Amino acid sequence: MTSATTSQPALRAPRRLGDRVFSIAATTSGVIILVVLASVAIFLVSKSVPALVATDKEVTDVGMSFWGNIGPLVFGTIWAAALALLFAVPFAIAIALFISHYAPRRIAQGLGYAIDLLAAIPSVVYGLWGIMVLAPAVQPIYVWLVDNVGWFPLFAGPVSGTGRTVLTVAVVLAVMILPIITALSREIFLQTPRLHEEAALALGATKWEMIKMAVLPFGRPGIISATMLGLGRALGETMAVAMVLSPAVIVSFALLQSQNPTTIAANIALNFPEAHDLGVNVLIATGLVLFIITLIVNSLARFIVNRRKAFSGAN
Amino acid sequence: MSTEVERVTTSKRTLEPKVLWLTAAASFLVSLGVFVVLSMAGITSGFDIVATVLWSAFLYVALSYVMSRIVEGKRKATDRLVAGVVTSAFVIALLPLISLIYTTVADGLNRLDGTFFSSSMRNIVGEGGGGLHALIGTLEVTLAASIISIPIGIMTAIYLVEYGRGKLAQAVTFLIDVMTGIPSIVAGLFAFALFAIFFGPGIRFGIGGAVALSLLMIPVVVRSTEEMLKLVPNELREASYALGVPKWLTVVKVVLPTAIAGIITGVMIAISRIIGETAPLLIIAGLSTNMNYDLFNDRMTTLPVFVYTQYANPGRDAQAYLDRAWTGALVLILIVMALNIIARILAKVLAPKGQR
Numbered sequence: 001m002t003s004a005t006t007s008q009p010a011l012r013a014p015r016r017l018g019d020r021v022f023s024i025a026a027t028t029s030g031v032i033i034l035v036v037l038a039s040v041a042i043f044l045v046s047k048s049v050p051a052l053v054a055t056d057k058e059v060t061d062v063g064m065s066f067w068g069n070i071g072p073l074v075f076g077t078i079w080a081a082a083l084a085l086l087f088a089v090p091f092a093i094a095i096a097l098f099i100s101h102y103a104p105r106r107i108a109q110g111l112g113y114a115i116d117l118l119a120a121i122p123s124v125v126y127g128l129w130g131i132m133v134l135a136p137a138v139q140p141i142y143v144w145l146v147d148n149v150g151w152f153p154l155f156a157g158p159v160s161g162t163g164r165t166v167l168t169v170a171v172v173l174a175v176m177i178l179p180i181i182t183a184l185s186r187e188i189f190l191q192t193p194r195l196h197e198e199a200a201l202a203l204g205a206t207k208w209e210m211i212k213m214a215v216l217p218f219g220r221p222g223i224i225s226a227t228m229l230g231l232g233r234a235l236g237e238t239m240a241v242a243m244v245l246s247p248a249v250i251v252s253f254a255l256l257q258s259q260n261p262t263t264i265a266a267n268i269a270l271n272f273p274e275a276h277d278l279g280v281n282v283l284i285a286t287g288l289v290l291f292i293i294t295l296i297v298n299s300l301a302r303f304i305v306n307r308r309k310a311f312s313g314a315n
Numbered sequence: 316m317s318t319e320v321e322r323v324t325t326s327k328r329t330l331e332p333k334v335l336w337l338t339a340a341a342s343f344l345v346s347l348g349v350f351v352v353l354s355m356a357g358i359t360s361g362f363d364i365v366a367t368v369l370w371s372a373f374l375y376v377a378l379s380y381v382m383s384r385i386v387e388g389k390r391k392a393t394d395r396l397v398a399g400v401v402t403s404a405f406v407i408a409l410l411p412l413i414s415l416i417y418t419t420v421a422d423g424l425n426r427l428d429g430t431f432f433s434s435s436m437r438n439i440v441g442e443g444g445g446g447l448h449a450l451i452g453t454l455e456v457t458l459a460a461s462i463i464s465i466p467i468g469i470m471t472a473i474y475l476v477e478y479g480r481g482k483l484a485q486a487v488t489f490l491i492d493v494m495t496g497i498p499s500i501v502a503g504l505f506a507f508a509l510f511a512i513f514f515g516p517g518i519r520f521g522i523g524g525a526v527a528l529s530l531l532m533i534p535v536v537v538r539s540t541e542e543m544l545k546l547v548p549n550e551l552r553e554a555s556y557a558l559g560v561p562k563w564l565t566v567v568k569v570v571l572p573t574a575i576a577g578i579i580t581g582v583m584i585a586i587s588r589i590i591g592e593t594a595p596l597l598i599i600a601g602l603s604t605n606m607n608y609d610l611f612n613d614r615m616t617t618l619p620v621f622v623y624t625q626y627a628n629p630g631r632d633a634q635a636y637l638d639r640a641w642t643g644a645l646v647l648i649l650i651v652m653a654l655n656i657i658a659r660i661l662a663k664v665l666a667p668k669g670q671r
Binding site: 268 | 391394397398401402407409411418422467470473477479486487491492493499500501504505508512530533537561563564566567587593594597598601602623626648652655
């Protein structure tokens, strides 16, 4: 090398002012996220503590207790979400298969948009539709079910006269989470290695046998994590449940009665505007429980996705 | 593989497409006939189009399975059955969408008039009145939430893609995942808990709603922007550095313009998601029937909350309240659809040239 370089010991770009400002701004944004989430946790916990340690006298003053309500509320939240999953998952997988493997190529993308449209509709509109259209439409079916298969515990009477039952809520929730599960499963199905599919077909498999042997095993982790994300959404859904359900704070597996276990989110939405003093703390404490449940479900989903990324040879 | 490929037992005979079309037409006609007779006999109230479609689909799938089983054998028949089931699942899933959009448009048109867009609900107990106060509220709260979220979201994405290394970046990535899963009502509770500490427990104002919505909007903006920035080829960055351009100018003049189409689409989708949020605003922005232009003072109603309260607290003339609720829902859906369509068009128009 020439002497010019040796006379400059460190050949480094000068630290420009713009660079430093920009880097600090970007890092600050990252730190803001940290601070915001920390403050969410701190504020929610600090507002919940009075409800957790309330004395019996305070509880009777406000007529609401955390420890007395949280059990049925958690049950109702999980029960409604689980029923919704039961309806949504088979449909979502079938629709994802239809779009990825059955529909004509040219229109497949358009059909995908149609399903995505379901995700764009605000939840309050779903609530309005559920209560004004769906509930009256399914109520005669409920009457028939109670009359004919009422011996089965889930369909035990007396039947609800309005159709505002946990089963209707589950159908509305299923429609709401369908697009999420469909979109993710579709992406996974489309990533199935072409060679696997062609190998199966070359061995003489029919289309369904090819899907059973190549597509579904490849897509299983994706389907599981999509289901978990859908579950997370169904657990936190508020307005559709608040508007459609005729609620009660109970533990009951009956699907068609007018007393239905309500969910945490719907309970907060319905009672918050009138709550005061300790009542507010109780509702915030239940919100904290909801936050923790969804956090666990979502983390599990991410964990499954990430584990799959690490082991799959596709990337 | 657990499923053995069975010995090829398919016969040479196959079902002609013509036969299948005939079967489909026949099953539709049969169910149409059954339901028309049922409705004329007065057993069902009116003609039920949904049940007709469902039954004809069911009939067709069952018939084609039996026919294929007889003519083509078990494996082909199962194949046809699955194809039929999968297609029916798609059609059934479209039913709620069609029903929802049909009802919203049909019932919403009743009050889609000048009064709806020019008056508030002040002193209204029956007919008349409108959602102007809610439209203004939606506009202001959404705008405020966007002003908070978009810069933070985009800068965080830039941090994660261009600068972030080590522990902090990992933590931020994880926390964005956590934020994506926050239920909207919890975001509302957070905003309430935050402002109640400074302003007392009765606090209700628009900016609180904007803070709650930002909590929901930031992760969406970060995720979509991050994806888009990752798509920008590294060659572009290196070419820029090689010309002596500083890093921040490389980001501003090379990386962001390349990704701008995707970023704008992501932001629009995020806005369309939060504009329909009800629960957090119910908690922190409160209910109001009056015009309120001031974000920082007093209760402020947004369109989704308007729809909810019109349904939930009807006054003397319940039908008038319901009509207003449907019209509010229709306006809301139109706004969300418009945002989605504009986002897609912008993505097409602004996409980097020369890639197609």
